[in-house]
Amino acid sequence: MNWQTYFIEFSYLLASILFILGLKGLSHPETAKRGMHMAEFGMMMAIIGTLMHFEIVSYTWIIVGLLLGSTLGAAMGVWVPMTAMPQRTALSHAFGAFAAALVGIAEYYSYTHGFKPLAELGQVKMGAMGFEIMLGSLTTTGSLIAFGKLQGIVPGKPLVYRGQNIFNMTLLAVTIGLFIYLIFVPTAVIPFYVMLGLAFVFGVLLVLPIGSADMPVVMSLLNSYAGLASAATGFVLGNNVLIIAGTLDGFSGFILSILMCRAMNRSITNVLFGAFGSAATATAGEGEQGTMREVSMDDVAVQLAYASKVVFVPGYGLATAQAQHAVRELANVLEERGVIVKYGIHPVAGRMPGHMNVLLAEANVPYSQLYELEQINPELSSTDVSVVIGANDVVNPDARDNPSSPIAGMPIIEVDRSKSVIVLKRGQGKGFSGLENPLFFKPVTGMLYGDAKDTLTKLVGAVQHA
């Protein structure tokens, strides 16, 4: 082993360590930035190390590729708005998975077309390679569909038809069958490309039937697949840093999807195959009735202005209305009057894990004012006014009180414990679950209709004159 090889190997080891330290840094906002710089440095070292690899004969395409990718990446990184973070993430899963799939295909091609000794392509290697290619391909197309749904190019409603699950399962079974066949007969080129094609198709069919509000879970899951595909690449190339980075990525996605599901009290299977949010489930629980009390802008302004503690509970509607700056302005005005302002963030509020926090941080809300579900609930009984902004399911008291409700057991932000509740929404629209929300009929609740951003902006003026 010459010094280059040593250098490469040590750069990889260093990169692995720095990646782990980087992720450890993310356990606190204060240490996160330093952690990321470590990870960036690790990545740089790994790339420099790789460029010394003895197999490389020409740097032309490498440099072109690096430059092109950096330009694309930097452009995306700088210009993508925070509200579009979910789409960006879905797209990047597609890119990552596609790269893994391509590396796998290139390796397979080299082995089967005489560029690498076929004898080296044993069962273990073919297994890892097939895994890499299958996961990579289905994640690529799945993520693209998720991107389309989030971006509004593909219809967000679940696309369902009879026998869908059976059809998809059959398709998956055939793909896996081909994969197993390939492990024993690695030279079967036709089955290989059929498997590849089917995996691409399966990715599309897997995500199409899932409603767009469930995309966060799907995205986390695809994240996990993309990571595992990278880890499989590591197995194929015998490269530890790939295994480590891929596994970390895979686990991160897996943990996030579990957390999301738990925060909705639903199982992964239900999310993937339940077609939740389709017309079928949307008719459930129409029983509840009563009167909603509408309140006027000025009433609300006076209530807020003379409160001593106000909690904002933002939901999916705030994100779609892009009202994060408006709520911050309102909070500013209230704080100037000496009102204590806090935000209660439900884990599934927003359009991807942690999204609401980023949106509010962008609008200059200090993170010390952002409270998690478990932190804000004990505070609500001492809160004068809770303002629900474009949220519905995450404050639905049925989840707590009515064991027969479809969302029973889902943890909620219990705004109905505060002295007064103001709900900002456009009309009688249901939430993602399609359920009636008894909160709106409670005597403590007042409804203030209108687009969230509009209403909040008007409230700023009204409070200033209160």
Added chain:
Amino acid sequence: MNWQTYFIEFSYLLASILFILGLKGLSHPETAKRGMHMAEFGMMMAIIGTLMHFEIVSYTWIIVGLLLGSTLGAAMGVWVPMTAMPQRTALSHAFGAFAAALVGIAEYYSYTHGFKPLAELGQVKMGAMGFEIMLGSLTTTGSLIAFGKLQGIVPGKPLVYRGQNIFNMTLLAVTIGLFIYLIFVPTAVIPFYVMLGLAFVFGVLLVLPIGSADMPVVMSLLNSYAGLASAATGFVLGNNVLIIAGTLDGFSGFILSILMCRAMNRSITNVLFGAFGSAATATAGEGEQGTMREVSMDDVAVQLAYASKVVFVPGYGLATAQAQHAVRELANVLEERGVIVKYGIHPVAGRMPGHMNVLLAEANVPYSQLYELEQINPELSSTDVSVVIGANDVVNPDARDNPSSPIAGMPIIEVDRSKSVIVLKRGQGKGFSGLENPLFFKPVTGMLYGDAKDTLTKLVGAVQHA
């Protein structure tokens, strides 16, 4: 690779995973037992796997060794009293390190005496081997001395003389010098045995100058060395499970020694080379004076009997007096009278990390009554009587109030915040640090002299008649 080798390798992988799960179980007393069973199962699998190793030609000595070791281990495991846990642990570090050293010596012998190809003994291998042998040897003798000090065979007082540190450092430098020489000239048999001998001697000299009350830190440190020696064995044999288990052990010892040092607000260097607790430091801080208020047994009994909340603060003296059962009896009597009883456990109370908890658990104190330093301190201001049993330094308010005190900054259990403090000790004896304790002169404090076990037993009777 045949199926045996696969089986062996997978048994090792399984063992590694089970060891990690086992240690994870120790994060809570409820899951700890199950965790240990996993680790035990892992160990069994690894041993069964090893017995299939193709190099083994005769099982006679293996079986004799296993039987002998199991008998010894089981006997020790069953009969060692909880108070002797520190000695037992020190002894087991000696055993573990000795085994690692022996394996290293055997390997070296095989290479240099023509039983294994000398060409295989490269610099890396020799480096790992030397590391293993050096660490193993010095840990063996160091742990034996620690054992002797804890058992009372070797004088517990620090043995110091002029130029000691310089002499020890020179010795260490020579040993390391020989080690480096060996890396380049692995066949230098004489230097090898000299290095071995010096490492054994260094272990003795390292521990002799350390006072017996500092043994817990030393023990944790030796634990960490023993673990690292095992990990080095793993490097020599190319065995991952050894690397993993050794590293876990090494880190555990390292973390414990750090925690101990932090709980005393001293640095590792100070512990190792400071000869703390020797005559020189014991004269410090003689300035403090005042009157100690002695209280009578009956006074204390009445106070305790009519208190609503009592906190016991056990220290080193409780462990030496073996008064854990007596304090439990007193607690029983008090609880029967409706008094709330809690225990405040300082991290360095007892004779090894966590020792006090084990002693009290053995005396049937439920662990829900055992409070850590940070947990008990906020409770003390609402405590009627704090009973300090054979503790001194860990309740010394100077550590908090007097920045010029040698123990300034050491976290203490702030018993002086409670309404009344009773101190149980034999006389005017100082604590390990040799410092005067202003707590004893405070008006809130009453002294009850006598052996802790005696006093507590008498108190049980007195409370029953109160």
Added chain:
Amino acid sequence: MSPTNIITALYVFALAAFLGYQVISRVPPLLHTPLMSATNAISGISLVGSIVIAGGTGPHHSKVAMVLGFIAVVCSTTNVVGGFVITDRMLRMFKRRETKK
């Protein structure tokens, strides 16, 4: 890949999995979005594999593999650079208390 290599690869995988679980379960929900973009960037390390493929020419290397490798380099680099830039951007927005107030 030899059998010993695959076994060590399994060790690395198992340890990384445990570590991933431990490290990531300590990330607060506040930082879940940055976490996702950071892990995206990090898993762009597959770049390391693509570079070697994209750089191979000559009789022992296939043109097809090279082209695939090139595309993979572009995709991975986009992820790496984009991921880190966005993560940095997001993290800069998280402030404990405002400066102006």
Added chain:
Amino acid sequence: MSPTNIITALYVFALAAFLGYQVISRVPPLLHTPLMSATNAISGISLVGSIVIAGGTGPHHSKVAMVLGFIAVVCSTTNVVGGFVITDRMLRMFKRRETKK
């Protein structure tokens, strides 16, 4: 030990070190004594190395190494068995609330 092997060994070591830090820093002081005896028992895994040495006879194996291996087997087994027995014994003493009360 080949250079590639030592590098993977370093990976395993680095990952185990991180993992050790994460796992062990979560053990409460309450269980520090059982932790110490448990890690003692676990590091008795060096038994695995000693067994192979103690079991070798014939022209390719040295008597001296065998004797050393035998002693190592005894020492390690003592640690394994003693460590686990004592840990179990201690853990059985930890009870949340008394049964009799």
